[in-house]
Amino acid sequence: MINEQALLESPALRDSVLDRTDVLDKVKALSLLPDGMHVTTAMVATYFGVTVDAIRQLKARHREELSCNGMVTLQGRDLAEFKRDVLSRFPSGHPQPRSSLTLYSRRAVLNVAMLLRDSDVARQVRTYLLDMEYLARTQPVENPAQPDTLSLDDRIDQRITHILGKTVVPMFNALIETSGEHRRELTTLRTGIQRIEKRLQQHHARLQRLESPQEGRPLAGVMTAMDAMNGREFEEHVATLLRRDGCTDVLVKGRARDRGVDITARTPDGRLLVVQCKRFAPHLSITSPEVQKFAGAAKVLHRSDVALFVATCPFTRDALNIAAESGITAVHRGRLEEWSAGEPLKVLRQP
Numbered sequence: 001m002i003n004e005q006a007l008l009e010s011p012a013l014r015d016s017v018l019d020r021t022d023v024l025d026k027v028k029a030l031s032l033l034p035d036g037m038h039v040t041t042a043m044v045a046t047y048f049g050v051t052v053d054a055i056r057q058l059k060a061r062h063r064e065e066l067s068c069n070g071m072v073t074l075q076g077r078d079l080a081e082f083k084r085d086v087l088s089r090f091p092s093g094h095p096q097p098r099s100s101l102t103l104y105s106r107r108a109v110l111n112v113a114m115l116l117r118d119s120d121v122a123r124q125v126r127t128y129l130l131d132m133e134y135l136a137r138t139q140p141v142e143n144p145a146q147p148d149t150l151s152l153d154d155r156i157d158q159r160i161t162h163i164l165g166k167t168v169v170p171m172f173n174a175l176i177e178t179s180g181e182h183r184r185e186l187t188t189l190r191t192g193i194q195r196i197e198k199r200l201q202q203h204h205a206r207l208q209r210l211e212s213p214q215e216g217r218p219l220a221g222v223m224t225a226m227d228a229m230n231g232r233e234f235e236e237h238v239a240t241l242l243r244r245d246g247c248t249d250v251l252v253k254g255r256a257r258d259r260g261v262d263i264t265a266r267t268p269d270g271r272l273l274v275v276q277c278k279r280f281a282p283h284l285s286i287t288s289p290e291v292q293k294f295a296g297a298a299k300v301l302h303r304s305d306v307a308l309f310v311a312t313c314p315f316t317r318d319a320l321n322i323a324a325e326s327g328i329t330a331v332h333r334g335r336l337e338e339w340s341a342g343e344p345l346k347v348l349r350q351p
Contacts, residue, residue: 007114007126011065014114017129018069021106027124030109035086035281038103044112048119055112059102062115070105081231085279222340223333226312227282234279235262237340238310245344247273260297267348271305274298278311282333286311288318295326306347310336 007013024030030047032039041059045052059066074082079101104112113125226234232252239250246268253262263275276294278286291309298307309315309323310331323330329347331339339345 007130008117014065014111017114018107018110020129020132021110023125023129023132024106024110024113027128028121030106033086033103034284036283037281038105039109041102041104044104044109047109048112048116048121050116050119054116054118058112058115062111065115066104066108066111069111070108071102071111073100073102075100077232078230085231223282223312223337226279226336226340229279231277231279234312235277238275238277239263239265241339242273242275242348245348247348259301260294261302264302267306269349272302273306273308273348274302274304275308275310278309278313280311280313282313284313286313286315286319286330286332288316288322291315291319291322291326291328291330295322295328298328299326308345308347312336 007017024047028047030039031043033043039047041055042052045055048055059071063071079097079099082101082103083097110125110129113119113122114129116122226237229237235252239252242250242263242265247265248268250263250265253259253264260276261274262277263273265273265275267273274297276298278290280286286309294307294309298304307326307328308331309328311333313333315323315330315332320330322328329345331345335345
């Protein structure tokens with residue numbers, strides 16, 4: 001069995017268990033920034049009950065390892081975009097750094113837990129992690145690792161399979177070894193769960209086939225590529241789609257003088273077009289105040305004929321209602337995927 005001291009001293013051992021980030025929430029709830037993926041240095045310190053200086057010193061000693069596991073320091077343009085796209089939506093609840101901001105992924109936070117010696121929470125995380133590792137090693141279950149996929153359904157199924165294979169099935173195995181009276185019933189239950197695992201694996205295989213490149217359909221991963229873009233790259237991508245569909249005079253505005261819009265252009269039939277681009281995480285939503293603000297800029301400041309609000313996330317029901325009432329075309333995540341795959345927007349060709 002791996003002991004705690006070995007985990008503290010061996011990068012290889014730490015790397016072997018870094019995928020088990022669910023352990024963090026089993027010990028203590030980990031609050032995340034509005035993007036749902038990162039925490040700041042102060043938030044890491046709060047989680048582990050230590051000072052910010054302790055985390056900074058740990059970062060200085062293990063910068064390369066932590067960087068490999070999701071720690072990143074934003075500066076300059078990257079910091080400005082993160083403040084605009086994420087922190088600005090909750091200005092009173094999160095810091096607004098001026099020069100730099102270090103972010104930690106959940107994987108990086110788990111990495112910190114395996115390096116931080118003087119923290120009761122970190123010790124609890126390591127103990128829980130070692131217990132799970134021991135159980136996995138001593139109660140093996142046939143549950144081959146699934147390849148990473150891009151669809152939300154596939155990730156949910158993969159999570160269910162992980163839970164079944166790492167917790168429920170080992171529990172049944174242990175009970176069967178110690179129980180004689182209920183052996184037959186428990187064996188039946190374990191068989192049923194393993195049958196579910198098999199069906200989930202078959203479902204993964206079907207999804208992979210559906211997402212594989214085929215003639216006449218777009219390549220898989222269109223939205224994943226956009227999710228990886230920064231704000232400026234996403235605006236340039238939308239500008240490319242407009243040019244592809246026959247728009248002229250396409251101009252990506254600078255942030256200093258955008259007057260509430262990101263792109264201006266002319267439709268193929270000569271109408272004035274303005275675009276607002278928002279590259280948000282898929283679990284976030286465009287709200288009605290954001291649409292109202294854009295409607296004012298599009299109709300009052302720019303006197304546009306066509307206005308597009310393009311986002312990598314959904315719109316709330318109120319936001320969609322405001323868009324319809326204001327003459328704004330809401331290009332949500334699903335429609336954006338179709339547009340990027342070659343389906344033109346009808347509003348660009350309507351007189």
